[in-house]
Amino acid sequence: MKNKKGLIAIIIILIISCSIINSSHKEKQFNNYMSQVDKLISEKKYDEAKKQLDSAKNIKDNDEVKEKQKIIKFNQDQFKIYTEGLDLIKKxxxxxxxxxxxxxxxxxxxxxxxxxxxxxxxxxxxxxxxxxxxxxxxxxxxxxxxxxxxxxxxxxxxxxxxxxxxxxxxxxxxxxxxxxxxxxxIAKKEEEDRIKKEKAREDEIAKQEQVKEEQETQQVLSNNISDETHVYWTPKGKSYHSSPGCPTLSRSKTIYEGSIQESGKFDPCDRCM
Ligand SMILES: [Zn+2]
Structure with a gap:
């Protein structure tokens, strides 16, 4: 009876010490994985860090593991932005x-x-x-x-x-x-004004000339119209003249005189009419 109890006690002690050894071994392994995870994060090897963390999680799924998962995700995202930035620099x-x-x-x-x-x-x-x-x-x-x-x-x-x-x-x-x-x-405006004035002046002159021309034409016409006007001409000349002294007649031997109608010419002399 006494022996039996002793045996049970020994077995219990063995089981307890085995479990203590085992649990301390697992604790050691967990810590080992976790420090690997930190090292891999610092080396920016995030996929490998995740694998190590999974192994740690299999031993113990605690808050420390969850926190580490977040840290890996965060660093991985930030590193992705960084490498995208580097690519843009390359381009x-x-x-x-x-x-x-x-x-x-x-x-x-x-x-x-x-x-x-x-x-x-x-x-x-x-x-x-x-x-x-x-x-x-x-x-x-x-x-x-x-x-x-x-x-x-x-x-x-x-x-x-x-x-x-x-x-x-x-x-x-x-x-x-x-x-x-x-x-x-300003210069452009001045030039435009000058041109405008010049044009107005030219228009005025042109207008005056036109009036003068019209008056002269009128005069010529009125001269022409009058059949009574006494004129001079030569047989072969194409014009009639107002005076026998006209320079264009100076070499003509035969000079006729009479009305324009009688002369049979239509062109008044440019010099004397
Ligand atoms: Zn003449």
């Missing part, structure tokens, strides 16, 4: 890269640090590009577009002396250009 799309890298959360610690270094590079690349684009617009007098470009540069780095100097030079050139345009407009 020299620094604008988009800058935007992408700025999305990274400060809690992502070393990823955030790396991203910040890349952001500095993006800014260094972008500033001269923006200034250059602004310069092209400035050269073609597209001031609004030039401002918008240089303001993009200001938003990247509002203390950059080169950027601020360039913005000032846009201001100066715009003012000068506007003044120049004003002067051109």
């Amino acid at each position: 020299e799309d620094f604008d988009s890269a800058l935007k992408k890298l700025s999305e990274i959360d400060e809690k992502a610690e070393d990823i955030k640090e790396n991203a910040d270094e890349k952001i500095v590079i993006c800014k260094q690349k972008l500033i001269p590009i923006k200034i250059n684009e602004a310069k092209k617009f400035l050269d073609s007098k597209e001031f609004d577009k030039a401002y918008s470009k240089i303001n993009e540069a200001v938003s990247i780095d509002d203390k950059n002396k080169q950027v601020l100097d360039f913005k000032n030079s846009i201001n100066t050139k715009k003012t000068a250009y506007e003044e120049e345009q004003k002067q051109i407009a």
Whole structure:
């Protein structure tokens, strides 16, 4: 009886110590997995970290495991943004890269640090590009577009002396250009007024000449109409003359005289009529 009890006690002790050994072994294994997980996260090997965490979870599914799952997911997402940013830098799309890298959360610690270094590079690349684009617009007098470009540069780095100097030079050139345009407009207006006056004067002269011409025509007609007008002509000449002394008749031997009708000519002499 006494022996039996002793045996049971020994068996119980054995079972307890086995279970203690076993549980301490499992605890050790769990901790081992968890430290592997941390190491893999820091190495950004997230898929491997997940596998190690699954192994740990099989031993113990506690809050620590759940927290680690969240940390892996968070870091994996942040790292994805970071690699997308790097791809954009490779494609020299620094604008988009800058935007992408700025999305990274400060809690992502070393990823955030790396991203910040890349952001500095993006800014260094972008500033001269923006200034250059602004310069092209400035050269073609597209001031609004030039401002918008240089303001993009200001938003990247509002203390950059080169950027601020360039913005000032846009201001100066715009003012000068506007003044120049004003002067051109004034000169144009003056020229238009001058042309208008000139035209009016020419019109007036033309009108006067027309009146004079009409009067002369009237005179000639009235001269022509009168059959009584006494004129002179030669047999072969085509015109009639008002006087036998007309220079065009100086070499003519035969000079007739009478009315226009009698002369049978229709053309009054250009010299004497
Ligand atoms: Zn004549």
